[in-house]
Amino acid sequence: MTRATQGVLLTLVGAVLIRITVDDTYLRYVNTWMRWPVLLCGVVLVLLSVSDLVTSSRDPRSESDGDEDREDVAHRVPRAAWLLFLPPLVIFFVSPPALGAFLAERATEAPPPSSGQLDSMLAPLPDEDPVEMGVTEFFVRAVYDQGVSLPERRVSLVGFVSLDEDGHWYVTRLGINCCAADATVTRVVVRGADAPPRDQWVRVTGTWVDGSGTEEDTAPAVDAEDVTTVEAPRYEYE
């Protein structure tokens, strides 16, 4: 790989990293807190290749001086370096979407929340009707709080549709800590409504099925009054 090719490679990788942070594509792949590290990293990579251009064009002596050097470097760069072209190409041409039902139907369930998370999630419900609630929060209230806050309340959950072998369908959210590789799934069975297509984002309004999720090996469920299709949120993980 010649030095010029390396320059192109660094610029390409850097530019793609900058671009995905600017247009929010990065949210499909990593957690929100990765925004600044990724952006900074992209800028560093672009500056690196620009600085190389500037120094080699400004100082002709160092260029003639460095020719042997360059030859040497070119020989030693492992060919695996070419693989670095792959991620920018995949991002540009395939632009993989955020994870959906395919992974949700295979992933492990989210771990129990920490006591701090539990406290903030189990705060008294606001007076609105129906109560807007995350799928994870609903799951936690049903499973880890034995559903004490849920009876008699209408809730509204937003998530995408996933299925299982038994013919149930779920309103589903995935959670990630660092990146999509560590995704875990939280999902709630929807009863009393026909399943929309897989991966469709929906808002499910309904009430908790009494006792569901409070015993081991039962999934929390919601009796749906209304299922409407909605746009996917900006950040699809929870």
Add this chain to the structure above:
Amino acid sequence: MWVVFGVVIVLLACQRLLVSHVDHAALSTWGTIFVAIVVQSTPFLVGGVLLASVIATVLSERVVRRMIPSNPALAVPVAGLAGIALPGCECASVPVASSLMSRGVAPAVALTFLLAAPAVNPVVLVSTAVAFPGRPEVVLARFVASLLTSVLVGWLWLRLGGRVPLLNPRAAHAHGAGATQRFLDNVRHDFVHAAGFLVLGAMLAAAVNTFVPRHVVDGVAGHVLLAIVTMAAFAFVVALCSEADAFVAASLTAFSDTATLVFMVVGPAMDIKLASMEAGQFGRAFALRFVPLVLTVAVGSGCAIGWWLL
């Protein structure tokens, strides 16, 4: 090196075949996870490369020699403890270790640092504490087992007298180049050398993540020995970043505490992405000895500490 390319070619060929058999959703899931691992790791790699270049530019051999005990047997535990100070992912530590070696640090000492840094730093310990609420003994066990692994590997490497070839010595700028120029050249050089192997590792890890359903992994959880071996193998192939692996470990509730600990000790010390990067940095012969050694020691100390503390 050729084995690496062989793997890539087989993978590419397989993918052609797979396209017709595997549905579109699986491929796009693979793509998402592949891109996610690369996007997540690249900033850490760049950070590590910058730090490595700072070491190479600022620290002279004399300074390094004064900072680290001259007796390597003593320097190994010091390097292990020094790992606490570098809060980064494991991708950052490969170029740093290589840079330390080129500054005259004994290979065993640099390797200890390479193993300790991603495993015992405060960020990892805090995320472990968050993932296992109300169970400080898990955090302690992880810290002790990871430190033990890195120090043991360091001492064993000292004993077995391993030399580490520096495959990619930086082009020497004998004259004409200023410190800034040298610094930038180092950064560019190290990044280009390491990043390709990171991408290769990410490709393989994403494939495992996508095509091996987790319930296959969960299926063996009941068996004591099999569970430990499975968790070690799982940690090796999924190549999670060390700051996130505790959350995944906590979600695999079917497994025993010891098996979970083995997962968290093996993961930061050795995984498919690191093995690929180390093969690129230090050569295949090195990787063939180092990877099994680390895996064995990590599983051993994970089991011992798990039996003792958990």
